[in-house]
Amino acid sequence: MNKEICKYIDEHESVFVELESLLSSIPAISPLSGGEGEYKKAHALEEWLRKQGYTDFQYINAPDEKAYKGVRPSLILTIPGKKQDRSFWIMSHVDVVPPGDLKLWDTDPYTVVVKDGKLYGRGVEDNQHGITASVMAALALKNAGIQPEYTVKLLFVADEEIGSVYGLQYILKEHPDLFGKDDYALVPDSGCSTGDEIEIAEKNMLWLKVHTKGVQCHASRPDLGKNAFVAASALVLKLAELQDYFKSFQDNLFNPPYSTFAPTKKEANIPNVNTIPGDDVFYLDCRILPTADMDKIMEEIHSRCQKVEKEYGVQIELETVVDGVSKKSNPESPIIKRLITVLKDVSGRDAKLVGIGGGTVAAYLRNIGMNVAVWSTIDETCHMPNEYTWIKNLQNDAKVMAHLMI
Secondary structure (H helix, E strand, O other), X not given: OOHHHHHHHHXXXXXXXXXXXXXXXXXXXXXXXXXXXXXXXXXXXXXXXXXXXXXXXXXXEEEOOOOHHHEEEEEEEEEOOOEEEEEEEEEEEOOOOOOOOHHHOOOOOOOOXXXXXEEEOOOOOOOHHHHXXXXXXXXXXXXXXXXXXXXXXXXXXXXXXXXXXXXXXXXXXXXXXXXXXXXXXXXXXXXXXXXXXXXXXXXXXXXXXXXXXXXXXEOOOHHHOEOXXXXXXXXXXXXXXXXXXXXXXXXXXXXXXXXXXXXXXXXXXXXXXXXXXXXXXXEEEEEEOOOOOHHHHHHHHHHHHHHHHHHHOOEEEEEEEEEEXXXXXXXXXXXXXXXXXXXXXXXXXXXXXXXXXXXXXXXXXXXXXXXXXXXXXXXXXXOOOOOEEEHHHHHHHHHHHHHHHO
């Protein structure tokens, strides 16, 4: 373990706080969630990094007419290594989710508050923990005059929270040669509070939009209509039961070890009380084991929709919003083996390999053949009110990332 690197990180807690505070103060929310996108935040991050002496930047701008300046920028900082035959990527995302009900927050979500060793604010964990730790790792090497073993590329990507259409998916489509066949990557966008879990696989992600079509009428004569809300509510219960229906198919790499099916978002139907709604839309978030039979799952979903159609006299349309399939990282790959070693050396932790139900950008990289480790030390407060991250975990993760670089 390099003492000079660790000393720099321990002595610069204020810089961690400074960078987190800057990033949280600039909301980077998708236009689909009512925001402007990542432009202002990405450029503020570049400006901050230039003040630290970095100059090698590249923007990949995905066009989006709804976003500020009409683009969704992803930013790459390149730090040359001793060897040029591969690159080591650390990939974090710049965008955040909206804060939700402000009454549930104890503080302003866009003003970082330091309390009892924690930083509170929207984005401080998801995913500014990864941004800040990776940047501070690079600064620690720079301060010590140490050149990374391989070229390091810090990729601050856009649009992770809403499917990566304007982020990594766009990058892979428009810049297919950006990633080398021997490159490997760390994605600090999932983890646990003990910091000993390395995610090497993700469940397949399927998001379905469920549109129920009935017949609208006056609420005083429900017999003249077909209540789409009632039919959709019946379908919600039937689809929620899928979790138990498929529970016998398990994989203990994951927690929970079975596929999950969660009705989530509900769109508004009618604006007034005294009308029977003729249309209803809700969404189903499915996290499916890679070993599960997708054909059987879809067959069962369609069967339950047909039963509701018959019982309530409605029509049901399914639209796939997200259909993400992820390969598994090789447990024997250099990034996984090296991370296991560094965690033991730096933190004294014995790592264990896991799979998760959540989706990260790692899936897209694994699908093009890269080996990716997903790891960080977090309490998983992402998307919650009063989101926080521990300063000590930020510092420890920066030490681990710095030692991965060398």
